[in-house]
Amino acid sequence: MVESEGPDVSACERCPALVESRSRIVNGVGPADAALLFVGEAPGADEDERGEPFVGRSGSVFDDALREAGLSRADVRITNCVRCRPPENRDPHAAELDNCAGFLDREIEHVDPDLIVTLGKVPGERLLDRSVAVTTEAGSVVDARLGGESRRVLVCLHPAATLYDRSQRDAFTDAVAKAADLVGAATDGSGQSRLGDY
Numbered sequence: 001m002v003e004s005e006g007p008d009v010s011a012c013e014r015c016p017a018l019v020e021s022r023s024r025i026v027n028g029v030g031p032a033d034a035a036l037l038f039v040g041e042a043p044g045a046d047e048d049e050r051g052e053p054f055v056g057r058s059g060s061v062f063d064d065a066l067r068e069a070g071l072s073r074a075d076v077r078i079t080n081c082v083r084c085r086p087p088e089n090r091d092p093h094a095a096e097l098d099n100c101a102g103f104l105d106r107e108i109e110h111v112d113p114d115l116i117v118t119l120g121k122v123p124g125e126r127l128l129d130r131s132v133a134v135t136t137e138a139g140s141v142v143d144a145r146l147g148g149e150s151r152r153v154l155v156c157l158h159p160a161a162t163l164y165d166r167s168q169r170d171a172f173t174d175a176v177a178k179a180a181d182l183v184g185a186a187t188d189g190s191g192q193s194r195l196g197d198y
C-alpha cells in the first residue's frame with residue numbers, strides 16, 4: 001500500500017471565512033494507489049476536531065456500508081471537495097469550491113482511481129459539472145472529463161441523507177456495494193476484502 005498525505009495544503013489561506021472557522025485542514029486519507037476514491041462535501045465538526053474525513057455520525061453510516069461491501073477504510077481513499085469546515089456546517093460557497101478544486105484535481109491525478117464515488121449533491125455536481133438529482137441518479141455510473149482524463153464516476157447519496165431519511169439506507173449501501181463490485185473489491189464471503197490481492 002502506498003501511503004501519502006496527498007497535496008500539501010497546509011499553508012492554504014484562500015478562503016477567509018474557512019480559515020476563521022477551521023481548527024485544522026482535513027486532507028484525504030487512505031492509500032495513494034486506492035482503486036476507489038470517495039469524495040464528500042466538506043468536513044463537519046467531528047472531522048475538524050479529528051483531522052479525518054467522515055468520522056462523525058455520517059462516517060459511521062459510511063463505515064457500515066463499507067463493511068457490508070467487504071471493505072474497510074484501509075482499502076479506500078476518502079476525501080472532500082473542500083478541506084476546511086464551513087461555519088455552522090453551511091454548504092461551501094462556489095468560490096470556496098473553486099479555491100479548493102486544484103487540491104482535489106491533484107489528488108485524483110495522483111491516486112488515479114479506477115472509480116470515483118461522489119457522496120452527495122455537492123461533489124456530484126462539482127465533478128460532473130451539471131445538476132445532479134442524487135436520489136434518482138444514485139447508483140448510476142457515468143464518465144466525466146476530469147483534468148483532461150476520462151474518469152468513471154458513481155453517483156451516490158451523502159451518508160447523512162440516510163440519517164434524516166432511514167428509507168435511503170439501502171440505496172446508499174447498495175451504491176457502495178456496487179462500487180466495490182465494479183473495481184473487483186467485492187467480499188469473498190468471509191467479510192475479507194480482496195483488494196489486497198491486486
Ligand code: URA
Pocket residue numbers: 040041042043044047052053054055058080
Ligand atoms: N460530510 C462530508 O461531506 N464530509 C465529511 O468529511 C464529513 C461529513
